[in-house]
Amino acid sequence: MRTLPPPARQQLEDSFAFTTVTPQVKRVADHGQTVKYLFRLGDAKTIETVVMHYDATTRSRARTTICVSSQVGCPIGCTFCATGKSGFDRNLTEAEIVDQFLAASRDLGDKQRSLTNVVFMGMGEPLNNYAAVVGAIRRWAREDTLNFSPRRVTVSTIGLVPFIERLSAEGLPVNLAVSLHAPDDELRSSMIPVNRKYPIAAIVAAARAHAERTGRRTSYEYVLLQGINDSMEQARRLTTVIGHRLTHVNLIPMNPIDGSPLSPPSKARAQAFQSVLQGAGISTTIRATRGLDIDAACGQLRARQLEPAATSPA
Numbered sequence: 001m002r003t004l005p006p007p008a009r010q011q012l013e014d015s016f017a018f019t020t021v022t023p024q025v026k027r028v029a030d031h032g033q034t035v036k037y038l039f040r041l042g043d044a045k046t047i048e049t050v051v052m053h054y055d056a057t058t059r060s061r062a063r064t065t066i067c068v069s070s071q072v073g074c075p076i077g078c079t080f081c082a083t084g085k086s087g088f089d090r091n092l093t094e095a096e097i098v099d100q101f102l103a104a105s106r107d108l109g110d111k112q113r114s115l116t117n118v119v120f121m122g123m124g125e126p127l128n129n130y131a132a133v134v135g136a137i138r139r140w141a142r143e144d145t146l147n148f149s150p151r152r153v154t155v156s157t158i159g160l161v162p163f164i165e166r167l168s169a170e171g172l173p174v175n176l177a178v179s180l181h182a183p184d185d186e187l188r189s190s191m192i193p194v195n196r197k198y199p200i201a202a203i204v205a206a207a208r209a210h211a212e213r214t215g216r217r218t219s220y221e222y223v224l225l226q227g228i229n230d231s232m233e234q235a236r237r238l239t240t241v242i243g244h245r246l247t248h249v250n251l252i253p254m255n256p257i258d259g260s261p262l263s264p265p266s267k268a269r270a271q272a273f274q275s276v277l278q279g280a281g282i283s284t285t286i287r288a289t290r291g292l293d294i295d296a297a298c299g300q301l302r303a304r305q306l307e308p309a310a311t312s313p314a
């Protein structure tokens with residue numbers, strides 16, 4: 001509001017909060033293509049948000065994706081995930097989710113590309129904070145705010161079936177990403193405790209219903225862990241469990257976590273796993289690792305907390 005005199009502007013600034021997230025640290029990797037932010041919240045807790053730029057290819061346009069957090073920490077406790085290991089603090093408010101987008105947009109400035117996609121794959125299980133997540137998606141979508149289409153939003157879940165069903169009934173054409181990571185319940189329950197409550201068949205049925213209702217295909221995320229879930233027999237079992245209609249699989253070779261005995265398979269083995277899925281008619285990609293050197297890859301947020309004093313301020 002540059003038309004106001006400076007003292008009035010100062011008074012406004014001192015009296016009102018214009019954002020609920022304050023940039024504390026910003027780190028850049030992949031030659032400027034990946035940017036990771038540590039934001040401080042009103043109660044001094046911190047969250048992490050990642051922005052990834054992708055250049056245009058022959059098959060897709062250039063895009064800039066923001067990976068937002070929905071909780072401080074995560075209560076689900078997956079064995080292979082750094083965020084889960086750090087425990088759970090609290091849900092984010094709708095404003096704190098909305099403001100991650102605004103703060104990152106502001107930092108991108110006018111000269112750079114604007115945000116084109118949102119993925120809820122930062123800290124937390126988004127469907128565990130259902131009202132705030134759906135509220136934020138609706139707020140971004142409003143014509144008098146950002147007019148940002150829900151079609152460009154992906155909600156990633158570990159498979160909280162009742163909330164997938166509720167999301168399907170919202171009339172929001174958001175994309176659903178299901179973190180599956182195993183083709184059978186015994187193995188999945190050992191990696192993801194909540195699988196005992198919501199087994200694979202129930203999750204796939206709910207995801208299928210969402211895909212049919214919205215016309216948006218379901219992405220199944222599958223972290224490849226050497227010697228645990230990466231055999232060709234497991235790949236075959238996966239094809240029968242998820243089917244090929246409105247289905248895509250993202251294979252994610254595990255990102256190393258300090259002190260963890262788990263490791264990713266070789267590139268050749270990951271490709272062989274992919275071939276089995278493709279042979280069954282399932283669209284499958286192996287996710288390119290981004291931001292590894294700043295711990296911004298999936299399951300690494302909070303692996304090593306960014307220390308404000310140690311790195312450059314945003």
Ligand code: SF4
Nearest residue numbers: 074076077078081084
């Ligand atoms: S993988 Fe997702 S759901 Fe599991 S602990 Fe990590 S953040 Fe939570």
